[in-house]
Amino acid sequence: MDVSKFVKRINDRSSFNQWLGIEVVEVAVGSVSLKIQWREDFGQYSGHLHAGIIGTMIDTACGFSGLTVTTSKFLASNFSVNFLRPAIGDSF
Template sequence: MQTKPEKIVAEMMAKDTFSQWLGIEILDVKEGFAKIKMTVRKEMLNGHSVAHGGISFSLADSAFAFASNSHGQKAVSIETSINHIKPIFEGDQLIATAEKESISKSLGQYIVRVHRGDELVGLFKGVVFRKQDEWDVG
């Protein structure tokens, strides 16, 4: 039986064609937490033959969205940033882990770490506005 956070993320993922295009797989979801993975494909590379910065950003952004909405209250991004720490290559399997840092009635702050194996390749920070709407997932 799925938990409420798992139901919310499943509903989000079903409608998220961009995350589907990235090939994202959900590994774990709890309230305020999401862990997802993807593999870098050739069409995700830039002119330097490394992953376009938007790829690791997008992976982290998806983890951020899933974690921030997992509380049951709908949340939308209002500020994000990423540090690209190491280059990422075709075939790399990336894992993004999003964790709540702080939360209030209207704002939430999250940190997302993007790893290739044990190596940190990206560090993403994000703030969401927490709307008054709740997820209706039964």
């Protein structure tokens, strides 16, 4: 199975990813692009995209990128994000 189909299959089997509506847009060796559509329940108190969803997208993209270069099982042990401005839009 090619790596793109494999990553998409993993995404399709993840209940959480399906609830979020994560779409695998592009897969290359060491790189994955994901997308979600804005929903009102993704907003935080001021209406911007909740940072938890941004963190989920980062973690998922990194994990899927790892799947393109190794067959070993792995988990993120740590990551941090410095936010520059609120996420505003129809898709992310």
